[in-house]
Amino acid sequence: MTPRRPDRMIDYSNLAPEVGDVLRDDLARQAQRRMTRKQLRDAARTKVTIDLPDDLRRNLDQIADRLSVPLSQVYRWLLLRGLEVTSIDELEAYRISSRSMRYEFVLFRDDASPKRQP
Numbered sequence: 001m002t003p004r005r006p007d008r009m010i011d012y013s014n015l016a017p018e019v020g021d022v023l024r025d026d027l028a029r030q031a032q033r034r035m036t037r038k039q040l041r042d043a044a045r046t047k048v049t050i051d052l053p054d055d056l057r058r059n060l061d062q063i064a065d066r067l068s069v070p071l072s073q074v075y076r077w078l079l080l081r082g083l084e085v086t087s088i089d090e091l092e093a094y095r096i097s098s099r100s101m102r103y104e105f106v107l108f109r110d111d112a113s114p115k116r117q118p
Contacts, residue, residue, distance in 0.1 A: 015023070035043065052060075060078075064071040095105040 013020075032040070060071060060074055064074045067074070091107060094107050094109060096108060098104060098106045100106070
């Protein structure tokens with residue numbers, strides 16, 4: 001009998017790596033066969049979560065409502081258009097030093113920039 005870990009998952013550590021890989025692949029295929037069409041479609045999508053100010057979100061909602069299109073398509077179109085017309089040099093001009101330990105800089109437009117020195 002194959003030993004189980006406390007979380008009830010099979011412990012593959014004592015098997016040859018090739019055998020463990022085959023078993024894991026088979027379990028993944030079985031799990032995928034049990035997925036609904038929606039789950040499969042969602043698993044194949046690239047999803048991103050971003051924080052937006054309320055006023056920007058309202059503006060984007062209004063655009064989507066007026067055009068009768070999904071909000072995600074408005075985001076996608078505006079992002080692609082922004083990438084077409086904006087250069088990396090232009091973005092660098094809007095960088096200011098960050099207080100975050102995670103990022104060295106943050107981006108702000110002049111009219112929304114906090115009063116900090118670069």
